[in-house]
Amino acid sequence: MRRFEGSELLIATHNRGKLDEFQALLGPLGITCRSNEDFGLPEPEETEESFVGNARIKARAAVGATGLPALADDSGIEIDGLDGAPGVHTADWAETPQGRDFTVAMTRAWSELEARDAPEPRTARFRATLLLMWPDGHEEVFEGAVAGRVVWPMRGTLGHGYDPIFLPDGHDRTFGEMSAEEKNRLSHRAVALRKMAACFGRP
Template sequence: MRRFEGSELLIATHNLGKLEEFQAILGPLGITCRSNVDFDLPEPEETEQTFEGNARIKAVAAVTATGLPALADDSGIIIDGLDGAPGVHTADWAETPTGRDFKIAMTRAWQELEARKAPTPRTARFHATLLLRWPDGHEEVFVGEAEGQVVWPMRGATGHGYDPIFMPAGHDRTFGEMALEEKNHLSHRAKALAAMAACFGKA
């Protein structure tokens, strides 16, 4: 596994919630995280049907545009009873003519579970694939998952995406009700970063 020796890492995202999570985890390691927003980069079209494939699209676009090493995340919620959906289409479920609205996406997910009379508890998992790519084309890939269940109604105002309806296993609060620091110990992204720790000299 290649070690990351730099002090600045481009997080290939326009999602400032994700950027905040990465900065909270990598900041203590002496790494400054920047985002696509800092460089006014366009958002590449995610055309792959796997998390890894879409992460690679984002990482390659960011590295090519800036010459900086980039960490791309492709993540989503997989809800049992919805045939693996939303999965890689997690963000697509939130698309509207005026931008992404995850309240609409969460409502759709619950309504589809209700329509299918899905049994309870309605189990689900958040999945994250991290792809760290260097300007010379080398890359490392890491995966993390957080098991839990979908609950209704939405609960909590922190986090982002589907956090207000996802209650991690062994807990009685949703990600949306947890402080960022607490969520960062449990999240799929944190687990993928833990798997990647050796890249940052923290194995």
């Protein structure tokens, strides 16, 4: 595994919630996170049907535009009652003419579960794939997942994305009801980042 020797890392995202989450998780490792917005980078089209494929698209675009190492994440929620959907299309379900609206996405997910009369508990998992790419094209890939179930109505206003309908196993509060510190100890991204810590020389 290649070591990352720098103190700044470009996070290939326009999502402020994700950037804040990465900064909270990587800050203790001595890493300052910057985003695509800091460099005025456009958001590349995600055309792959896998998390790692879309993460690679984002990392390659960021590295190519800046010459800096970049960390890209592709993540989503897989809902068993929907045959694993929305999966890689997690953000697409939130697209509206006015921009992304995850209340729309969560309502759609629950409505489709109801339409299928999906049995309870309506199990699901959040998955994250992190891809760290260097300017020479070398990459390291790390994956994380957290299991739980989908609940309704939405609970909590914290976090982002589908957090208000995801109840992680072993807990009585959704991600949307947890503080950032609590969620960051449990999340799929945190699991992947713990695996990635070896790149930064930290156990």
